[in-house]
Amino acid sequence: MCRGVPLDNNRIIASALLETARAYEFLDENPYKVQAYRKAAHAVLQLDEPLSGVLEKGGLSGIPGIGKTIAARIESWVRGHDFSDLEELRARIPSGLDELLKVPGLGMKRIRILHEQRSIGSVEDLMDAVKEGKVSGLRAFPAKFVSSLPRALERVMSYRGKFTIDLALAYAEEIRSVLAASGIQVHLAGQCRRISEIVEKIEFLVEGGEGEMDKIMGLLKEPRVEIKGGAYEMPPKAVRPALSFIFVSPDALAARLLIATGSAGHLDELKNIAAETGVEIDERGVYRKGEMIAARDEEEIYRLLGLQYLPPEVREGRDVEMALARSHTVPELIRREDVRGTIHNHTVFSDGTSTLEEMVLGARERGYQWIGISDHSRSAYYAGGMSQDDIAEQHREIDELKARYRDIEILKGIESDILADGSLDYPPEILERFDFVVASIHTGMDIDRETMTKRIVTALRNPFTTMLAHPTGRILLSREPYEVDMDAVLEEAFRNNVALELNANPSRLDIDWRLIEPFISAGGIIVLSPDAHTVEGLDDMEFGLKLARKGFLTAGACLNSFGAEGVRLFAKKI
DNA sequence: GCCGTTTTCGGCCCGACTGTTTTCAGTCG
Numbered sequence: 001m002c003r004g005v006p007l008d009n010n011r012i013i014a015s016a017l018l019e020t021a022r023a024y025e026f027l028d029e030n031p032y033k034v035q036a037y038r039k040a041a042h043a044v045l046q047l048d049e050p051l052s053g054v055l056e057k058g059g060l061s062g063i064p065g066i067g068k069t070i071a072a073r074i075e076s077w078v079r080g081h082d083f084s085d086l087e088e089l090r091a092r093i094p095s096g097l098d099e100l101l102k103v104p105g106l107g108m109k110r111i112r113i114l115h116e117q118r119s120i121g122s123v124e125d126l127m128d129a130v131k132e133g134k135v136s137g138l139r140a141f142p143a144k145f146v147s148s149l150p151r152a153l154e155r156v157m158s159y160r161g162k163f164t165i166d167l168a169l170a171y172a173e174e175i176r177s178v179l180a181a182s183g184i185q186v187h188l189a190g191q192c193r194r195i196s197e198i199v200e201k202i203e204f205l206v207e208g209g210e211g212e213m214d215k216i217m218g219l220l221k222e223p224r225v226e227i228k229g230g231a232y233e234m235p236p237k238a239v240r241p242a243l244s245f246i247f248v249s250p251d252a253l254a255a256r257l258l259i260a261t262g263s264a265g266h267l268d269e270l271k272n273i274a275a276e277t278g279v280e281i282d283e284r285g286v287y288r289k290g291e292m293i294a295a296r297d298e299e300e301i302y303r304l305l306g307l308q309y310l311p312p313e314v315r316e317g318r319d320v321e322m323a324l325a326r327s328h329t330v331p332e333l334i335r336r337e338d339v340r341g342t343i344h345n346h347t348v349f350s351d352g353t354s355t356l357e358e359m360v361l362g363a364r365e366r367g368y369q370w371i372g373i374s375d376h377s378r379s380a381y382y383a384g385g386m387s388q389d390d391i392a393e394q395h396r397e398i399d400e401l402k403a404r405y406r407d408i409e410i411l412k413g414i415e416s417d418i419l420a421d422g423s424l425d426y427p428p429e430i431l432e433r434f435d436f437v438v439a440s441i442h443t444g445m446d447i448d449r450e451t452m453t454k455r456i457v458t459a460l461r462n463p464f465t466t467m468l469a470h471p472t473g474r475i476l477l478s479r480e481p482y483e484v485d486m487d488a489v490l491e492e493a494f495r496n497n498v499a500l501e502l503n504a505n506p507s508r509l510d511i512d513w514r515l516i517e518p519f520i521s522a523g524g525i526i527v528l529s530p531d532a533h534t535v536e537g538l539d540d541m542e543f544g545l546k547l548a549r550k551g552f553l554t555a556g557a558c559l560n561s562f563g564a565e566g567v568r569l570f571a572k573k574i
Numbered sequence: 575g576c577c578g579t580t581t582t583c584g585g586c587c588c589g590a591c592t593g594t595t596t597t598c599a600g601t602c603g
Contacts, residue, residue, distance in 0.1 A: 446592095
């Protein structure tokens with residue numbers, strides 16, 4: 001697992017701890033031991049320095065959640081590069097365990113039954129067994145569930161080789177820095193540069209000759225390379241997408257970058273426009289009447305075509321981007337400095353792990369003028385939802401903090417579950433105590449489109465609803481969005497002055513960026529939320545911003561650019 | 575396996591939902 005490209009150390013160790021937890025769970029070990037490994041993984045991910053550094057400074061004993069046993073294991077992984085204990089565990093579990101766990105409805109117990117009674121150890125095994133009728137009749141496998149399996153299995157297989165943008169970008173940055181340290185300059189292109197929420201390939205342009213490829217393979221310790229369409233490609237692995245390297249001369253860099261970044265649709269459009277203007281763009285450079293034009297950068301190429309510059313993240317080939325570029329009306333997209341505050345954050349009052357004060361200080365450190373606190377409501381038992389007493393206590397604590405920290409505003413909020421009938425799970429006399437109300441669905445997602453649409457529309461019409469969080473419930477590469485008429489949701493949100501969330505958690509990125517531009521064009525307001533459960537979680541805002549830009553979000557249509565008082569007024573529908 | 579301590583053991587989140595369970599098992603969040 002640690003061979004190949006050196007991924008960020010802590011990420012590798014956390015993933016090894018999680019793998020250990022899964023293996024112990026499969027092997028039916030003490031569930032609290034399993035939980036301990038999960039907690040330790042979580043603790044490692046929260047560190048703000050590499051484990052090697054922590055070890056240097058005297059060890060892991062101070063980290064809550066890491067005791068003697070796990071500390072010793074981590075030390076042998078980090079210092080000794082010795083993963084033999086994990087490899088022994090791996091040999092005792094089915095090879096396809098991780099993928100099987102991604103199948104909705106398949107938990108560890110069912111997987112164990114499949115393994116013990118039918119020798120099923122992978123998604124392929126299970127597919128074959130279902131087709132041959134070998135799963136029907138097994139204990140804990142009701143007919144309806146079995147009949148849903150083929151589709152679910154196909155979906156899981158379709159996730160192979162795909163990664164969310166956060167992991168892809170982290171990996172790309174690792175590679176870039178490893179290569180840069182040896183004097184090899186690379187430029188990120190393709191899906192990563194375009195900020196696709198799902199990445200199948202990390203593409204680099206490399207300045208220099210193809211002779212560098214041996215050096216790159218040596219540095220990345222990756223022997224397998226195939227040549228496809230002029231690019232050197234390394235196939236995907238469990239921890240990263242496929243990699244691609246294209247070698248390019250300085251003259252052709254701008255044209256190559258343009259070609260390697262835009263979607264096929266965007267490039268087709270550019271070529272059509274180029275043909276109209278007598279310009280030719282290909283891998284060698286930019287030409288007019290056969291004469292090469294030395295385009296310094298992409299801006300110059302767009303200018304040559306009579307277009308306004310389009311930043312990489314919007315080059316998707318949609319009608320809207322080309323119309324804006326042709327008419328030179330591309331708006332100023334939202335930037336980090338436009339974000340004055342962050343809404344929808346959790347604390348230890350529900351399922352967050354940072355205290356109220358830590359979250360407030362975290363927001364202040366990040367330069368925010370205000371922070372909204374919205375812990376889970378009472379029906380969210382699974383997340384330690386707040387009772388009425390909890391709410392009163394939290395409000396007292398917020399008032400104390402407000403008195404102590406004058407340079408940041410704290411907004412009192414709640415993440416209130418949308419119940420089956422579309423009502424929020426507190427009555428008006430409680431909801432009115434908050435500065436804002438986040439409405440969201442956490443249960444009962446498997447209902448038909450019409451019922452779900454009605455349920456959400458009812459919540460949007462509730463006068464206390466300020467924003468709808470994670471509007472489609474999707475978890476990228478894991479859970480499909482629920483069935484819902486998004487046109488109706490957009491329409492109703494706009495009519496009731498409810499902001500739609502772009503959840504900035506890189507596994508959600510929900511609402512889909514494709515819906516942002518039509519929504520704000522109609523006058524709707526988007527809100528970017530990290531949905532932070534820890535102080536570090538606040539940093540997910542970065543991914544919200546990236547995807548918001550992709551959806552043509554402007555500061556004016558984004559609640560985060562409002563001042564605290566503006567947010568209060570928005571919530572009061574004034 | 576970790577933690578806390580009334581300190582070396584006992585507790586660690588748990589209710590809703592689904593299916594076919596006639597009293598519960600498994601999954602989910």
